[in-house]
Amino acid sequence: MSGPTPDQRMPNARLLKSRVFAFAAAIAALTGTGNVAAQDFSFGWNPRSGDIWIDTQLDDVNRYGSRYRQPFVDEMVRYYGAPRELVSTLLVERNWAPGDVYYACAIAQILGRPCRYVVDIWERDHGQGWGNVARQLGIKPGSAEFHRLKRGFVPTYDRWARPIQIDEDLYRDYPDRARKIRSRDEAKRGNEKRHADNGRGNNGNGNNGNGKASRGKKAGDKGNNGNGKARGDH
Template sequence: MAKMKTRALRQQLPAPAARLAALLACAWLAFAPLAYAQQAEPAYQPRTGDAWLDRHLADINLYAARYPQSFADEISRYYSVPRDYVEAMQQQPSWEAGDIFMACALAQALAQPCRAVVREWSHDHSEGWKGVSRRLQSGPGPVLQRKLRNDVEQSYSRWARPLKK
């Protein structure tokens, strides 16, 4: 009797290859949308030449997505950019908040208007912010990097946002 039940049970279970195929199909159905989403929208890559700064510019994107008005206030107030201009840039699909921050902070560090840096970035940003910085001055330089890092730290302090090291 036990032999008959075992034989009947074996006949009901699919072969190991069929089970594996079913498992793979389920896994593909579960993870395909996630893989497609990751391919469809590449991660933000400002390419400043400073990994710390790149991470924080990506985090500024998250902050600005949640608090767009506070972000616009920050840029307008501390980088002397008209608020309407900041809000117009926020509406541009080709501009991320991290790029807006970088353009205005870089402009202030180089004693140039933000619009000049925005034009340079819009003209060619194939080499990222490092390339834009190099074209606007002799090179990125450690003094400029420290100034930009300091700007990020001050903004995070005003936002009461924890600064990741």
């Protein structure tokens, strides 16, 4: 009895390959370890919050939420009052960016409204950017509510044990961190100044000193020659 022909083996090989890819995709979705590009999100990725620091943090929230799915979901549920089913649906089925999920729930918390309320508004008006959506909801740049929104990133990052560079607007809220940042910046400026001073000394002063010494030696030689001749004439 002969074995399967090459043509008979090929469908089985293709089926096995497709199953392997499907299994890998499922694992990535469950563990949150897959790399998600901005164009893969349902709304793309362009937060336009009106604040560069917030945009930077939301971009980092994307990286964290895509890689560490379960801790991200837990944070939204435990500290922002979002239903677990809603967060999971937004991330997996509706393909929201983690940064959008975080900001929607954070704004809702400031307003005292359910996260779903801001989610529905963002789905409708996401083309305007988060800055305009927040303004329509009464959270304007420079307001106390906007400041609370910025400040909220810090405890979340602390719970994630993730480093965060606080904005100058938050220095008064976190004076110990502000002192460390100022000390580090002063030390950096001091090092840069010392390097600049050393560079000027090597390139300029040292050469000028050598040049003056050389000119002085030549002048002395001429003087000795002149004096010697005068003594010889007498």
